[in-house]
Every structure is written in C-alpha cells, then in structure tokens.
Amino acid sequence: MNHSSKKPFSKDILKIDSPHLLVDELGRKLKNDIYGTLRRKGAVIGLSGGIDSSVTCALTAKAIGPENILGLMMPEKDSSPESEILARKLADGLGLKTIVENISPALEGFKCYERRDTATKNIFPEFDPVRHKMKIGIKDSGLYSNLPPVFHITIIIENGQEITKRLPPDEFRTIMAASDFKQRSRMSMLYYHAERLHYTVVGTPNKHEERQGFFVKYGDGGADIMPIAHLYKTQVYQIAEYLKVPKEIIERTPTTDTYSAEQTQEEFFFQLPFEEMDLLWYAYENNYDTGDVSKVMDRSADEISKIFANFKRKQSTTDYLRMAPIKYI
Amino acid sequence: MIETAEIKDKIRKFIAETSFVPEEKVQDETLIFVDGIFDSMGFLSLINFIEDHFQIKAEDSELLEENFESVDAIANFIAKKQN
Structure with a gap:
C-alpha cells in the first residue's frame, strides 16, 4: 500500500461529504441490479423498525419507486411492539405497501421457544418463560484481551432481579441455534413474497454485521442484494438523516430484538459504541499505525493493538458464515 | 493428583480434537486464541472440559489470558487451583 496516499487518520475520516452523491450512486446500482x-x-x-432496514428501504424506494416495493413486518412473540410501530411509520412515510406476517406460529412449529426454554431451564431450573424474561450476552468487556468473549445468560424474575450465569457450551449452542429459527423463518417469508411477486430480496446488514459475523447464515444473511453492507454505522445514520428517516428510528438504540428481555447490540456482540467502533474498524482495515490512531481515539497504542487483534479474531472465526457452499467440480 | 505432563497431554488432546487442528501444532506455548485455534465456543468448551476433568471451578474473574492463553498457562492454572 502507498502510505503517502492515505488520508491522515481523524475523527471525520468516515464523514460522507456529499450524501446526495452517494445516495444517487447507490440508487443507480440498485436499479441496475434489480x-x-x-x-x-x-x-x-424486511422492516424491523431499526436504522439499517429503514435506510435500505428508503434507498430502494428512491431508486425504484415505493410502488415497486413490498415492506414486510415479521413480528414474533418476543418482538418489541415498538418495532412494528416504527416500521409502519417508515413505510407510511415512504408510501409503500406493507404486509404483517406474524411468524410466532411458524416458530412454535419449529419448537424454537420450547427448545430455547428447555436449554434455559437446564441452567436455571426455576425459569418460567411465561413470568420471566431471558437474554444472552457478554458480561464483561474482553475488548483488550486476546481471549474471545464468554457468553452469559441472564434471567429476569418477577421482582426485576437479574440472575446471570456463564453459559455451558451445549446450552449456548442450543439457545443460539433455536433463536436462529427467527431469522431463518423471516428469510423464508421474504422469499415467499419475492417469488410470488417476481421481486428480489434486498437485505439490510451494515458493514460491521457483515464483516464481524453478526448475522445468521441463511437468515438475515440471506438476500439477493445488500446495498449498505459496505457502509459503517455512522454513515448509515448520516444517510438516514439525508433520506429523512423518522427521528424516532434514528434515535432508537440498536437492539437484537430477539430475546424476551431487552438487549442492545453493543451488550450482545459489539462491545463498543458505534461511533468508536466505526473509526477503529476503519483504521484496522486500512492498516493505520496504532500510534496515530491512539492520538485520535484517546486510547493507548497498546489498547488499540489489542482492539485490532480482537477485530481480526472476530473476522477470522466468522469466515464460515460468509463462505458460499463448497462445491466440487 | 496427576502430574503436570499428564494434565498438559489431556489439554492438548482436547484442544486438537475439538478444533480439528493436528496435535503437533498445539505446543505447550502455542497461543491458542491468538493463533485462531479456538474461538468463543472453543473457550466455553475448554472451560467446561477442565472443570469436568480436573474437578475445579473457574470463576469469571479467573478467565484471563495468563490462565488460558496456552497449554502451559492452562496446566499452571489447574495445578494452582488443585493446590
């Protein structure tokens, strides 16, 4: 790499100078590809009421017209009611057709909840899915450690008390696998409507989700086009402002909306606020000197090195998710 | 109490079998996480394995690089806990 051609690292390095030019370019690409x-x-x-699906939808509407888009809301019994309200607000604002497909019956059919709750009860025999809530996540930030994060499970009982335990491997795999039925059921429903209408499925992952492996293979990772998979989260927010995505969606904290207890994406997976993660990931991907990054980010060069190592590990251990099926010829 | 060499051997075999990495690539000082041999799932399995096989309890506060980064570190940690 020619280091002299690299822009000096700064907090503004990811700022999009002309959002309208980027939106126009993405619009042309979307139109051409669809x-x-x-x-x-x-x-x-699929509309979740979150920032990524909202920006993806607004971009696509601008590219091909809202009359050529179907927005699908796919709540299930653990979804926050706010998700559907915000998704509807976005769709109404853009003037596109929507359908609500409640996927809870499909998930009951897959025994998604039953399998997850049985695994939870192996750890907490007192767990009652009707009265209690649960979530899994990373308890302490292992950001500066070369060890991978250890997942914990938390149940919230009647009086609001939270009880947390480390997840044993079998239960961890079972809870993750059962929960992934949600994203995979949504993918099936998106393709049902896409095939019925001879439409394409436009996916919504952003750069961090795609590169760090925060998606379900053949779930939310299953789509025909992913127009924001190269954009950092702060850039997604910048585009959202330009596209006039409703303020409530822009201000909403990104959540997983997957477990019965509320949980932010930072708590579940990313371990860093988006503003910081964007800059650090950019620096990591573009091989910036840890000393230069350290001065801008107000962290020591050693901390930056450890965060880069953490990114590298996340990327390499999730390669499997991004791999296409292996074929023999 | 089993010897340190035997502890190391059991850990090395477990790591190799779980990660599908040839046993000779897991040396005593190989950094099993830095080198990408184990991920989050591997770490959980490793903790579970040492708790089951060596009758110790690894507290959350003990899940540190100095205790888990290599076969050497893990064997020392187990020996320390057993004492």
Missing part, C-alpha cells in the same frame, strides 16, 4: 442483473420487477424488504 432490473438488469437479477431481472426482477421490484423488491421485498
């Missing part, structure tokens, strides 16, 4: 490459009549997009 109609030209994939030869489909429109787009189906």
Whole structure:
C-alpha cells in the first residue's frame, strides 16, 4: 500500500461529504441490479423498525419507486411492539405497501421457544418463560484481551432481579441455534413474497454485521442484494438523516430484538459504541499505525493493538458464515 | 493428583480434537486464541472440559489470558487451583 496516499487518520475520516452523491450512486446500482442483473420487477424488504432496514428501504424506494416495493413486518412473540410501530411509520412515510406476517406460529412449529426454554431451564431450573424474561450476552468487556468473549445468560424474575450465569457450551449452542429459527423463518417469508411477486430480496446488514459475523447464515444473511453492507454505522445514520428517516428510528438504540428481555447490540456482540467502533474498524482495515490512531481515539497504542487483534479474531472465526457452499467440480 | 505432563497431554488432546487442528501444532506455548485455534465456543468448551476433568471451578474473574492463553498457562492454572 502507498502510505503517502492515505488520508491522515481523524475523527471525520468516515464523514460522507456529499450524501446526495452517494445516495444517487447507490440508487443507480440498485436499479441496475434489480432490473438488469437479477431481472426482477421490484423488491421485498424486511422492516424491523431499526436504522439499517429503514435506510435500505428508503434507498430502494428512491431508486425504484415505493410502488415497486413490498415492506414486510415479521413480528414474533418476543418482538418489541415498538418495532412494528416504527416500521409502519417508515413505510407510511415512504408510501409503500406493507404486509404483517406474524411468524410466532411458524416458530412454535419449529419448537424454537420450547427448545430455547428447555436449554434455559437446564441452567436455571426455576425459569418460567411465561413470568420471566431471558437474554444472552457478554458480561464483561474482553475488548483488550486476546481471549474471545464468554457468553452469559441472564434471567429476569418477577421482582426485576437479574440472575446471570456463564453459559455451558451445549446450552449456548442450543439457545443460539433455536433463536436462529427467527431469522431463518423471516428469510423464508421474504422469499415467499419475492417469488410470488417476481421481486428480489434486498437485505439490510451494515458493514460491521457483515464483516464481524453478526448475522445468521441463511437468515438475515440471506438476500439477493445488500446495498449498505459496505457502509459503517455512522454513515448509515448520516444517510438516514439525508433520506429523512423518522427521528424516532434514528434515535432508537440498536437492539437484537430477539430475546424476551431487552438487549442492545453493543451488550450482545459489539462491545463498543458505534461511533468508536466505526473509526477503529476503519483504521484496522486500512492498516493505520496504532500510534496515530491512539492520538485520535484517546486510547493507548497498546489498547488499540489489542482492539485490532480482537477485530481480526472476530473476522477470522466468522469466515464460515460468509463462505458460499463448497462445491466440487 | 496427576502430574503436570499428564494434565498438559489431556489439554492438548482436547484442544486438537475439538478444533480439528493436528496435535503437533498445539505446543505447550502455542497461543491458542491468538493463533485462531479456538474461538468463543472453543473457550466455553475448554472451560467446561477442565472443570469436568480436573474437578475445579473457574470463576469469571479467573478467565484471563495468563490462565488460558496456552497449554502451559492452562496446566499452571489447574495445578494452582488443585493446590
């Protein structure tokens, strides 16, 4: 790499100078790919009420017109009611058609809840899914450690008391696998409507989700086009402002909306606020000197090195998620 | 009480079998996480394995690099806990 051509590292390095130019460019690409490459009549997009699906939808609406988009809301019994309210607000503002598909019955059919709750009861015999809530996440930040994070499970009982234990491997795998039915059921429903309408499925992961492996393979990782998979989270917010995404969506804390207890994405997976993670990931990907990054980020060079090592580990241990099926020829 | 060499051997075999990495690549001082041999899932399995096989309890506060970064570190940790 020619280091002399690299912009000096600064807190503004990811700022999009002309959002309208980027939106126009993404719009041209989307239009070309939906109609030209994939030869489909429109787009189906899953709307979660979050920033990523909202920006993806607003971008696509600008590219091909809202009349050629179907927005799908796919709540299930652990979803926050706010998710559907915000998704509807976005869809109404853009003027696109929506369908609500409650996936709880499908998940009951897969025994998603039963399998997850049985694994939870192995750890907490007192757990009652009707009266109690649960979530899994990283208890302490292992950001500066070369050890991978250790997942814990928390139940919240009647009086609001939280009880946390380390997840044994079998229960961890079972809870994750059962929960992943949610994303995979949503993917099935998106493709049902896409095939029925001869539309394409436009996916919503951002750069961090894609590169760090925060998605479910053949779940939310299953789509035909992912127009924001190269954008950092702060850039997604910047585009959201430009596209006039409703303020409540922009101000909402990103959550997993997967477990019965509320849980932020930072708590579950990322371990860093987005503003910091964006800059650090950019520096990591572009091989910036840890000393230069340290001065801007107000962390020691040693801390920066450890965070980079953490990123590298996350990326390499999730390669499997990004791999296409292995084929023998 | 089992010898340190035997502890190391059991840990090395477990790491190799769980991660599908040839046993000869897991040396006493190999950094099993830095070198990408184990991920989060591997770490949980490792903790579970040493708790089951060596009748010790690894507290959350003890899940540190100095106790888990290599076969050497893990064997020392187990020996310390057993004492």
